[in-house]
Amino acid sequence: MKNPSENTSANVSTNTCGKCGFCLAVCPVYSVLLDEKASPRARIQLIKVFSEGKISSSPLLKELISKCLMCGSCTANCPSEVDHYSQFMKMRSEMIKDHAEPIEIRGLIYLLAREQRLKMAASLARVGQGILPKAFAEKYQLGNIALSKLPDLNSRTFRSQVKKETAPSGKERGTVLYFTGCATNHVFEQTGHATLKLLTHMGYRVIIPAKQACCSIPLLFHGAEKQARENILANIACFDGEGAEAIIVDCPTCGSTLKNEYSPVLERAGKRSDSAQRISRKIVDIMSFVHDRLELLSIDRNKADAAVSVTYHAPCHLKNVFTPSARVLQQIKAIQYLPAEDSQECCGGGGTFFYEYPEVAAVLAGRKINNAQKSGAELWLTDCPVCRINLAGQQRDGKHLGLCHPAEFIATLLE
Amino acid sequence: MFNNSLKDRLITLLGRENVLDSIEELSCYAYDSFLEESLPEIVVLPKSTTEVAAVVEIAATNKIALTARGAGTSVCGAPIPVKRGIVLCFSKMNKVLEINTRDRYAVVEPGVINGDLQKKLAPLGFFYPPDPGSIMISTIGGNVALNAGGPRCLKYGVTMDYVLGMEVVLPSGKIINLGSKNIKDVTGYKLSALFCGSEGTLGLITKIILRITPQPETARTVLVTFADLDNTAKAVSEIIGSGILPVAMELMDSITIREIENTLNLGLDTEAAGTLLIEVDGTAETCRREMGRIVEKVNDYGALSLQEAATSAEREELWKARRFAYPVFAKIGPDIITEDVTVPISKVPAMIAKIREILNAHDIRAGILAHAGDGNMHPLIPVDKSDTEQMKRVNQAIEEIFAAAVPFEGTLSGEHGIGLAKAEFLPLVLDDNTREFMSVIKKAVDPDNLFNPGKFV
Numbered sequence: 008m009k010n011p012s013e014n015t016s017a018n019v020s021t022n023t024c025g026k027c028g029f030c031l032a033v034c035p036v037y038s039v040l041l042d043e044k045a046s047p048r049a050r051i052q053l054i055k056v057f058s059e060g061k062i063s064s065s066p067l068l069k070e071l072i073s074k075c076l077m078c079g080s081c082t083a084n085c086p087s088e089v090d091h092y093s094q095f096m097k098m099r100s101e102m103i104k105d106h107a108e109p110i111e112i113r114g115l116i117y118l119l120a121r122e123q124r125l126k127m128a129a130s131l132a133r134v135g136q137g138i139l140p141k142a143f144a145e146k147y148q149l150g151n152i153a154l155s156k157l158p159d160l161n162s163r164t165f166r167s168q169v170k171k172e173t174a175p176s177g178k179e180r181g182t183v184l185y186f187t188g189c190a191t192n193h194v195f196e197q198t199g200h201a202t203l204k205l206l207t208h209m210g211y212r213v214i215i216p217a218k219q220a221c222c223s224i225p226l227l228f229h230g231a232e233k234q235a236r237e238n239i240l241a242n243i244a245c246f247d248g249e250g251a252e253a254i255i256v257d258c259p260t261c262g263s264t265l266k267n268e269y270s271p272v273l274e275r276a277g278k279r280s281d282s283a284q285r286i287s288r289k290i291v292d293i294m295s296f297v298h299d300r301l302e303l304l305s306i307d308r309n310k311a312d313a314a315v316s317v318t319y320h321a322p323c324h325l326k327n328v329f330t331p332s333a334r335v336l337q338q339i340k341a342i343q344y345l346p347a348e349d350s351q352e353c354c355g356g357g358g359t360f361f362y363e364y365p366e367v368a369a370v371l372a373g374r375k376i377n378n379a380q381k382s383g384a385e386l387w388l389t390d391c392p393v394c395r396i397n398l399a400g401q402q403r404d405g406k407h408l409g410l411c412h413p414a415e416f417i418a419t420l421l422e
Numbered sequence: 423m424f425n426n427s428l429k430d431r432l433i434t435l436l437g438r439e440n441v442l443d444s445i446e447e448l449s450c451y452a453y454d455s456f457l458e459e460s461l462p463e464i465v466v467l468p469k470s471t472t473e474v475a476a477v478v479e480i481a482a483t484n485k486i487a488l489t490a491r492g493a494g495t496s497v498c499g500a501p502i503p504v505k506r507g508i509v510l511c512f513s514k515m516n517k518v519l520e521i522n523t524r525d526r527y528a529v530v531e532p533g534v535i536n537g538d539l540q541k542k543l544a545p546l547g548f549f550y551p552p553d554p555g556s557i558m559i560s561t562i563g564g565n566v567a568l569n570a571g572g573p574r575c576l577k578y579g580v581t582m583d584y585v586l587g588m589e590v591v592l593p594s595g596k597i598i599n600l601g602s603k604n605i606k607d608v609t610g611y612k613l614s615a616l617f618c619g620s621e622g623t624l625g626l627i628t629k630i631i632l633r634i635t636p637q638p639e640t641a642r643t644v645l646v647t648f649a650d651l652d653n654t655a656k657a658v659s660e661i662i663g664s665g666i667l668p669v670a671m672e673l674m675d676s677i678t679i680r681e682i683e684n685t686l687n688l689g690l691d692t693e694a695a696g697t698l699l700i701e702v703d704g705t706a707e708t709c710r711r712e713m714g715r716i717v718e719k720v721n722d723y724g725a726l727s728l729q730e731a732a733t734s735a736e737r738e739e740l741w742k743a744r745r746f747a748y749p750v751f752a753k754i755g756p757d758i759i760t761e762d763v764t765v766p767i768s769k770v771p772a773m774i775a776k777i778r779e780i781l782n783a784h785d786i787r788a789g790i791l792a793h794a795g796d797g798n799m800h801p802l803i804p805v806d807k808s809d810t811e812q813m814k815r816v817n818q819a820i821e822e823i824f825a826a827a828v829p830f831e832g833t834l835s836g837e838h839g840i841g842l843a844k845a846e847f848l849p850l851v852l853d854d855n856t857r858e859f860m861s862v863i864k865k866a867v868d869p870d871n872l873f874n875p876g877k878f879v
Binding site: 023024025026027028029031032041042043044046049052053056061062065067068071086087088 | 442444445446447449450451452453454455467493494495511513514516533535537556558559560746748749750752753755756757758
């Protein structure tokens with residue numbers, strides 16, 4: 008155990024917290040556990056007393072800090088503008104230094120730190136998925152989710168399926184860069200094809216930089232800031248440039264990372280952050296980009312009439328950093344959109360949270376699934392790949408509501 | 423003091439996950455929204471009245487202090503365990519047991535969040551009026567123990583006016599039932615009123631019967647600015663005196679408005695010396711008529727501008743400034759003291775002038791906010807509690823503000839409670855005999871002073 012007086016590196020500014028408790032009202036984990044120690048306010052207090060040397064680093068302290076979805080709702084709703092998100096991230100790193108992450112989390116970090124490793128692991132896993140006996144896949148679980156309910160991996164990476172540059176289908180209106188993220192590249196190729204289709208349909212030339220890497224958020228959440236920095240620099244090198252009017256993301260978490268985390272990481276390492284700031288200003292999620300240009304979409308009335316009814320789940324990082332896509336579903340009148348009463352609430356996915364704390368994730372997902380099914384919709388839309396895996400995987404009983412990215416759904420309605 | 427065998431008994435009783443005793447966990451129960459902190463020796467999270475009574479019995483037999491806690495949003499330090507011992511947190515006793523619209527009551531466990539109850543009542547066309555600022559997270563048990571208020575209490579009354587009955591675990595471990603489901607009930611002492619605002623010093627409230635009320639048909643809101651703060655306050659008492667009873671009359675002074683505008687850019691008039699937010703509710707016809715009279719009155723007092731809202735979206739926009747007052751000042755902090763002194767409505771103009779004079783004399787930059795319609799002042803004082811020189815000035819000013827309320831026949835707290843924040847000032851407004859009567863009750867019920875010791879009684 009570490010001497011408490013050495014806790015200076017976690018000595019971050021926690022003193023603007025007035026302990027009003029408003030964060031408890033928006034914390035998904037608190038809503039399940041109903042124990043102050045599982046609240047954002049408590050985590051801020053723990054960071055403070057740790058930095059003051061009143062408590063020492065311990066496995067329990069690590070758990071209290073990391074039993075958090077990192078959804079950012081506390082930060083987004085804090086009257087005193089406490090930056091819980093960054094402080095938790097820093098404290099997680101601090102705790103991981105003293106108490107290592109479990110082996111499977113370390114394995115994930117190892118893979119995400121290098122695009123090449125990830126590609127190789129994905130191709131091995133693809134083979135694995137093919138030869139896995141069905142009974143085995145059903146018995147073994149990732150958190151609460153049976154392996155059989157996990158999505159298949161792409162047969163080839165999405166980026167290897169498409170050209171580096173795709174011309175618009177009609178009149179050219181501009182150029183955008185597309186950050187595809189690991190999920191689209193390795194798991195949900197449909198999201199990538201749909202995003203490409205929407206952008207080219209609206210008249211945009213789409214460039215997908217070949218050397219892009221993982222956005223780095225899993226690395227930052229699990230204390231691998233050094234490896235994260237390498238990815239961040241690689242991404243800045245491919246995305247910082249004139250010409251493109253926007254950098255499109257299809258994953259809200261990648262988007263929030265590219266937008267909000269790159270500058271602080273570089274600044275902490277004593278590096279200049281102006282390039283990260285330029286990128287930050289251009290980051291936009293695909294559905295917000297579509298929303299701002301709705302007049303460019305030609306919806307086929309017949310296709311829309313024949314389409315299934317949809318409901319929607321707003322991912323936390325979209326809600327807290329960008330804007331939920333429900334507004335697009337509402338504004339395209341031809342879409343039969345049936346809102347679920349808790350469409351804005353967290354699903355409990357949270358990166359690796361659903362794997363680390365399945366009992367909490369199950370309660371959160373259960374509420375969502377119940378309300379989505381009650382909406383009567385036939386398809387469930389959500390922008391985030393982890394929400395999608397979590398909400399699809401945690402559906403237990405007979406009726407299974409399919410999930411896809413809103414971009415995929417809207418792409419099917421185009422003329 | 424606490425020993426392992428007591429801890430083991432609590433674990434057997436409540437389950438391992440509902441007994442917390444590590445320093446990391448205890449650190450999470452040392453505070454509320456007040457400035458002070460004190461670590462408990464153990465925290466328990468019971469799930470039933472039987473479990474609460476069993477914990478109380480252990481505390482009583484072993485003479486261990488016991489402090490109740492809800493969501494820990496009190497701003498007066500009421501749930502801070504200054505004498506350590508046990509913190510008993512009600513957050514897991516959070517079931518709404520019954521909602522009966524025909525008889526107009528709801529029965530809840532103390533850990534039910536006020537906002538969650540509202541969400542259950544709204545689809546039925548009903549609501550529970552007390553609306554403290556912490557409505558989205560504070561618990562009904564905490565609201566009752568602190569007799570919480572809120573902006574709309576001007577028209578509807580405070581928590582106590584909605585408590586029909588309750589179940590209480592006494593320090594002896596006995597369970598008693600006070601009141602009933604009847605709106606009218608004069609059977610014996612109105613003891614549930616005694617427990618409203620008792621801050622956990624007399625018993626632990628384990629079940630509450632609340633009166634609920636139908637939602638009004640509609641509401642109208644107006645935001646009015648004045649060139650003169652005194653006239654702003656006079657307009658308030660004039661409106662109240664004329665027989666109109668708005669839902670809320672929120673007053674903000676120029677410092678408050680400027681700070682809000684600097685942060686939020688809502689287009690507020692930063693030149694105005696005083697701003698009033700007034701809301702009426704009822705039938706559309708009543709709202710129209712009352713709002714007409716309010717507009718006449720504020721014009722008589724030299725209103726500079728009037729902004730009216732009829733739709734709920736427009737109303738929400740007007741309320742925005744008021745809702746963000748606390749956050750804006752909390753951010754200036756790092757800490758914040760929200761004062762709560764209250765005077766009769768006709769004394770509001772004089773009291774506001776006095777508060778401003780005191781703050782200026784001590785060179786304290788603070789906003790003045792008030793639920794002016796019921797005389798409840800909320801000076802918002804951003805402080806840095808580590809700055810001892812500043813804290814000395816602020817404490818001196820607060821003491822003078824309390825003293826200033828006395829000649830106006832005011833009181834120390836309108837809705838925040840006494841807790842640690844105001845205990846020493848009780849003699850200002852309660853004479854010796856009255857305080858002695860409170861002590862007699864306390865000693866009769868809790869002879870060993872185990873329930874929330876170190877507070878106002």
